[in-house]
Amino acid sequence: MRRFAPLAAKITLLVAVCAMMIAFIEIALRLVRIATPSWYHMDNVMGYALRPHAEGWHRDEGMNFVRISSEGLHDDEHSLQKPAGTLRIAVLGDSFTEAFQVSLPEAFWSVMRQEIAMCEGDFSIESINFGVGGYGTAQELLMLRNRVWLYDPDIVLLAFFAGNDIRNNSSTLEGDLLRPYFTVRGTTLTEDLSFLRDPTFIRQSSVLRTAWASVVNHSRFLQGVSLLWHTAEGFVRARFEGKPIAFKHDNTPAAQEGWSEAGIPEWSFLPPSDASTRDAWAVTEALILEMNQEVSAHGKRFAMIVFSSAISVHPDPSVRAQFASSIGAPSLTYTEDRIVRFAKDHGIPALPLTKPLLPYAEQSKQFLHSFNGTGKGHWNTLGHRIVGELTGRFLCEEVLATNNKLRNGVSP
Numbered sequence: 001m002r003r004f005a006p007l008a009a010k011i012t013l014l015v016a017v018c019a020m021m022i023a024f025i026e027i028a029l030r031l032v033r034i035a036t037p038s039w040y041h042m043d044n045v046m047g048y049a050l051r052p053h054a055e056g057w058h059r060d061e062g063m064n065f066v067r068i069s070s071e072g073l074h075d076d077e078h079s080l081q082k083p084a085g086t087l088r089i090a091v092l093g094d095s096f097t098e099a100f101q102v103s104l105p106e107a108f109w110s111v112m113r114q115e116i117a118m119c120e121g122d123f124s125i126e127s128i129n130f131g132v133g134g135y136g137t138a139q140e141l142l143m144l145r146n147r148v149w150l151y152d153p154d155i156v157l158l159a160f161f162a163g164n165d166i167r168n169n170s171s172t173l174e175g176d177l178l179r180p181y182f183t184v185r186g187t188t189l190t191e192d193l194s195f196l197r198d199p200t201f202i203r204q205s206s207v208l209r210t211a212w213a214s215v216v217n218h219s220r221f222l223q224g225v226s227l228l229w230h231t232a233e234g235f236v237r238a239r240f241e242g243k244p245i246a247f248k249h250d251n252t253p254a255a256q257e258g259w260s261e262a263g264i265p266e267w268s269f270l271p272p273s274d275a276s277t278r279d280a281w282a283v284t285e286a287l288i289l290e291m292n293q294e295v296s297a298h299g300k301r302f303a304m305i306v307f308s309s310a311i312s313v314h315p316d317p318s319v320r321a322q323f324a325s326s327i328g329a330p331s332l333t334y335t336e337d338r339i340v341r342f343a344k345d346h347g348i349p350a351l352p353l354t355k356p357l358l359p360y361a362e363q364s365k366q367f368l369h370s371f372n373g374t375g376k377g378h379w380n381t382l383g384h385r386i387v388g389e390l391t392g393r394f395l396c397e398e399v400l401a402t403n404n405k406l407r408n409g410v411s412p
Contacts, residue, residue, distance in 0.1 A: 037054040038051060039068070039100075040133075046143060046146075047180055047195055048134075049132060050073065050074060053069075054067075054068040055068065061377050062102070062371035064101055073130060076104060078126070085122075085123055086125075087126070087155075088154050089109075089153060090148045091157045092157070093159030093161070094132065094135045094136070095378060096131070096379060097131025097159045098129070098131040099129070101378050108385075109127045109391075111389060111391075112389070112395065113126075115392020116392045116396055130148055136169040136174070137160070138180060138182050139179060141287055145294070153300060154300060155301050155395065156300060156303075159307060162306055162309060162336040162339065163268055163307070164263055166281060166335060167265055167268065169280055178195050178198060178201050179195055180192060180193060180195055183283065189287065259311055259314075259319060259322070259326075269309075269335065285342055288339075288343065288346075288348070302348060303395065303398065303399050305391050305394065306353060307387075310367075312332040312358070313369070336352050340352045356390055357386060357387070368386065
């Protein structure tokens, strides 16, 4: 045993030195606020959801430090019990509503509170952000049923993105097997939970995988190791496949002919032309009606805002005209116009945003989308501010001013 003592001592010393180095790196990374967490985790209801307590820098567009609340929301902490004298607004949506690109006070759902406060000065205005990147109306309905009602909101605001929400609601068009969908026959909606049986979902939501992801999300050192591993893996794959090597967060716009935007299909600007898109429209409209009926059944008020696509509010008319001509679209607001018309036909207050945003963009010659000068992507800080102001005034004029029952229902 004695002859192994020197070796054991050396191993112990090596382990101690490594532990000290890891601890030093961990502390240093936390001091300089370097973090690359996993923002999402698998969820048995919505397919995936924001990971509680995740925090780090969002660099894909702009630069913003993001912190997810203990309840898995990109927002401040909110109590389940609504404070007395508070008008509470729940906001459902996708990545535009999730708003990783801007700070919390700059997000449109924060800005709109200031506008509402001017018309509802007797109440404290509270908005709660339930937006999650990539969600369609199907997941937003499930979010309403499983999360939103716990907070007892007075108004449920659905933020609908004309660019891809129709596609998100179709398993055929979306092609993502790890999320729930709905099908519709006549007026009957049926939930499709086949994602729960998918081998990838089962593997990624296993206890071991979930526990390891939690450990990594609490360690800046392990996050760095994971980032280096995936970066190296990407380099090797790119070299093997003969593709150019690029960093994930490279914001340099690629040279393109004409206008195209990742994640937004060109058919979203056109009337449906095949069975898949017609089915997607039917499901989407049925989901909106279901959401409206459920909100009404709770004695609350439902409203919608319909987001612009970047090209539809491009400040240069010639760019818009060229794109519309290239895809054969008489208008770049087909989906927006149809959704708003459908909503209003069923008594749902709805605000189309392209119409008020476009004059501002043209007159100011500023992009309301984009952080890199291309005009593409999510709203920038200016876009969020204007949308927040428009949304606040819309809720004052179209929801609160015409609904004394709702106003009187807020406890003094």
